[in-house]
Amino acid sequence: MPPVEGREGDSGEPSYAAVFAGALLDPDLATPAAVAGPKSKAAGKRYNIYRNNVTVSLINALAAVFPATQRITGLDFFRAMARFYVRATPPTSPLLFEYGRDFPNFIEQYEYAQSVPWLADVARIERAWLDAYHAADLQPLMPHALASIPPEQLADTVLKPHPAARIVRSRFPAVAIFTTNRGDSSASRVEVVEAEDALLTRPALEVEVRRLPPGGAIFLTCLIAGESLGAAASAAFSDTPSFDLAANISGMLEAGAFTTALYGESR
Amino acid sequence: MTMKGLAMRSPAQRSAAFRFPAHSIAGRAGTSLKHEHLQAILADEKRDRFFEVHAENYMGAGGPPHAALNRIRHDYPVSLHGVCMSIGGPQPLDETHLGRFKALVDRYEPALVSEHLAWSTHGTTYFNDLLPLPYTAETLARVADHIDQVQETLGRQLLLENPSTYLFFPASTMSETLFIAELVRRTGCGLLLDINNVFVSATNHSFAALTYLADFPLEHVGEIHLAGHIEQADDEGELLLIDSHDRPVTDAVWKLFDTVIGQYGPIPTLVE
Numbered sequence: 001m002p003p004v005e006g007r008e009g010d011s012g013e014p015s016y017a018a019v020f021a022g023a024l025l026d027p028d029l030a031t032p033a034a035v036a037g038p039k040s041k042a043a044g045k046r047y048n049i050y051r052n053n054v055t056v057s058l059i060n061a062l063a064a065v066f067p068a069t070q071r072i073t074g075l076d077f078f079r080a081m082a083r084f085y086v087r088a089t090p091p092t093s094p095l096l097f098e099y100g101r102d103f104p105n106f107i108e109q110y111e112y113a114q115s116v117p118w119l120a121d122v123a124r125i126e127r128a129w130l131d132a133y134h135a136a137d138l139q140p141l142m143p144h145a146l147a148s149i150p151p152e153q154l155a156d157t158v159l160k161p162h163p164a165a166r167i168v169r170s171r172f173p174a175v176a177i178f179t180t181n182r183g184d185s186s187a188s189r190v191e192v193v194e195a196e197d198a199l200l201t202r203p204a205l206e207v208e209v210r211r212l213p214p215g216g217a218i219f220l221t222c223l224i225a226g227e228s229l230g231a232a233a234s235a236a237f238s239d240t241p242s243f244d245l246a247a248n249i250s251g252m253l254e255a256g257a258f259t260t261a262l263y264g265e266s267r
Numbered sequence: 268m269t270m271k272g273l274a275m276r277s278p279a280q281r282s283a284a285f286r287f288p289a290h291s292i293a294g295r296a297g298t299s300l301k302h303e304h305l306q307a308i309l310a311d312e313k314r315d316r317f318f319e320v321h322a323e324n325y326m327g328a329g330g331p332p333h334a335a336l337n338r339i340r341h342d343y344p345v346s347l348h349g350v351c352m353s354i355g356g357p358q359p360l361d362e363t364h365l366g367r368f369k370a371l372v373d374r375y376e377p378a379l380v381s382e383h384l385a386w387s388t389h390g391t392t393y394f395n396d397l398l399p400l401p402y403t404a405e406t407l408a409r410v411a412d413h414i415d416q417v418q419e420t421l422g423r424q425l426l427l428e429n430p431s432t433y434l435f436f437p438a439s440t441m442s443e444t445l446f447i448a449e450l451v452r453r454t455g456c457g458l459l460l461d462i463n464n465v466f467v468s469a470t471n472h473s474f475a476a477l478t479y480l481a482d483f484p485l486e487h488v489g490e491i492h493l494a495g496h497i498e499q500a501d502d503e504g505e506l507l508l509i510d511s512h513d514r515p516v517t518d519a520v521w522k523l524f525d526t527v528i529g530q531y532g533p534i535p536t537l538v539e
Contacts, residue, residue: 015357016401016436021389035399035434038472042502046434046471049499049509053396061395091393094351094364095326134327163328205331 023047024054025087058086061096062103065130068181069107069123072116081110097130118172125178125198125209128166132202135164140203140256146249149263155230157263159223164202165257167217167224171195175211203256210255215240216248220257285376290344292317292378297346297490297537302335309338317378319346319537325375326367336375344378346490346537347371348459351393354413354427355400356386365420372421379490379535381426381459382417384410384447401436402446407453414454426457426489431464431496431510433471443468444482451487458484461492462523463516463539467508471501476523485531493520494539512539 016034023029031047059082063070070078085106091099104127107113108120140162149157168174173192180190197217199210212220215236222232229249236243252258297317300308308318318339325332339345349368352360372380385397400406418425429447441449450456460483469476495514501507516538528534 016406016438017357017386017389017398020398021392021394024394034401034436034438036437037434037501037503041505043434045500045502046507049433049507050396050398054394057395091395092391094353094361094388094393094395095323096395097324097327134330134332137329137333164330202330205334 020050024051025090027051055083055086058090058099059083061091062086062100065097065100066103066123066126068126068178069119071181072119072122072177073113077112081107081113084110097134100127103127118170118174118177121168121170121172121174122178122181124168124170125174125200126182128168128198128200129207129209132164132166132200132207135162135202138162138259140201141253141258141261143250143253145253145261149261153263155228155233156267157229157261158226158267159229159258160260160262161224162201162203162257162259164200164207165220165224165255166198166200167212167220168198168200169217170197174198175209178209199252199255199257201255201257208255210251213244213247213251215243216251219243219248220252223252223258287340287376289376290317290342290378292344292346292535294533295344295535297535299537299539300336300339302331305335305338309342314342317344317346317535317537319348319379322347322349322368322371323351325371340375345375346379346381346535347375347377349380349382350397351387351395352382352413352417353386353388354382354417355384355398355406355410356388357406357409358389360413360416361388365417368417369420372423379426379459380421380423381428381490383428383430384450385430397430399430399432399434399436402439402441402443404440407441407446407449411450411453414450414456418454418456424455424457424489426459427451428459428461428492429464429468429483431461431467431471431508433507433509435472442482444479444484448482448484451484456487457489458487459490459492460485460488460527460534461494462527463492463494463496463520464510466517466520466523467496467510470506470508476519477526480523480527485527488527488531488534491524491527491534491536492539493524493536 019032019034023032031044035043035047037043037046059079062082085103104120104123107123113119173190173194173196175196175198176190176192197212199212199220201208218239219232219236222235233245295317297319300318300320320336325336383397386400387394387396387398414425465476465479469479493516494512495516496508497511497514499507499509
């Protein structure tokens with residue numbers, strides 16, 4: 001981003017943008033004195049149109065990123081929560097599909113959302129969903145790709161993650177709640193009660209959200225961080241003794257979570 | 268250096284070295300591209316319109332937005348419309364954003380490229396609205412520099428859109444039409460005439476829309492926008508129009524459109 005330039009010319013006066021922007025996100029501040037209506041008319045309601053445009057359009061932007069979150073809370077609750085967030089944390093990029101990266105953390109701390117402790121995790125899945133949606137297009141590894149690697153080199157093999165691949169861990173059934181509240185179907189009661197970790201991928205144009213098997217999140221997090229298959233598997237086994245290596249490998253390849261396998265001299 | 272010496276190359280001249288067909292945009296009516304209509308658009312065999320897209324929606328690395336625009340661009344001329352370059356702001360342009368914009372222009376070879384006479388970023392905060400500026404010698408010089416920078420980076424002419432405003436800066440020393448005419452003269456940029464914006468601003472600032480159009484350098488208009496507005500009241504209880512983009516074009520705006528077209532012939536026109 002360019003440096004802040006709050007001053008204009010050599011006059012030492014704040015710029016028109018600094019003056020105008022100062023009260024946009026704070027309805028308690030007075031209308032800037034630098035603006036007016038025509039023929040000596042007041043500027044109050046006129047300035048408030050800009051204030052309203054800014055806040056409402058940014059709330060709408062959050063609603064577009066977090067539709068399931070909004071569906072869970074209801075419209076009024078969501079918009080009230082989003083208004084607090086927008087005023088405290090306006091975007092720093094003009095690309096609104098990047099907005100709301102710390103909205104899930106805000107939700108976690110939001111006083112009135114404490115009775116819905118899984119809400120932040122659903123929002124994390126939604127934020128990851130949009131990142132996967134806009135990620136670079138790359139062909140994922142074919143499901144049989146690891147079969148051609150000499151068995152003695154498999155443990156040292158390193159996989160390059162697909163740009164769309166994301167993992168979201170949750171103590172709650174966040175995948176089931178996300179899936180139930182996303183899309184057009186009428187929301188049904190979620191019967192799952194156990195913790196669910198999510199894997200998001202986009203092998204072609206559709207974003208896919210999967211529930212990871214036990215130990216899968218640790219296994220994939222290690223692999224995405226660049227650890228070898230052997231190291232990732234032993235991390236998963238020591239955390240989750242029931243970890244099923246074969247099922248996890250075939251699941252992650254089917255999901256399209258990786259693009260390249262590096263082994264032997266290619267490492 | 269400005270773009271004045273750089274006449275726009277014709278689509279036919281450009282196509283030889285480029286990846287997409289050089290569909291001419293002359294005289295066409297345009298539609299904002301909605302991805303949910305993509306299948307119906309691709310099934311339509313008339314192909315007699317153009318599509319306009321907001322540049323920022325295609326600044327991700329990949330995914331469905333690029334797949335859709337790529338399909339559309341094969342069959343139609345495209346107008347690339349930016350909404351957040353903040354050309355009217357006092358601070359330097361965001362070069363990262365300008366770079367992304369250039370990458371889109373290079374990738375999709377749009378028939379038209381446009382941005383707004385407004386600002387939307389101050390410091391590092393993006394306000395997601397088209398905010399007004401005073402019209403002074405100082406802002407004129409700054410905005411002209413910004414337009415030069417954009418046109419030099421893109422290697423082509425930019426169309427600048429007239430704003431709709433709800434208030435003004437008493438510090439202004441010239442009219443909006445004079446400010447815009449001077450920008451055209453200094454930078455060689457073209458204009459995107461939003462006739463609803465003219466009507467909204469005319470009502471909000473108590474001037475006649477026809478007077479504004481008479482002062483506007485219409486011969487430099489490369490595209491027209493038409494849209495609707497809603498009615499509110501100002502502090503004095505008098506009519507204040509809001510550029511809401513969610514209502515049909517009013518009869519008054521169509522009438523102004525007829526006046527412009529009657530004078531200058533068909534101009535690519537988008538009904539927002």
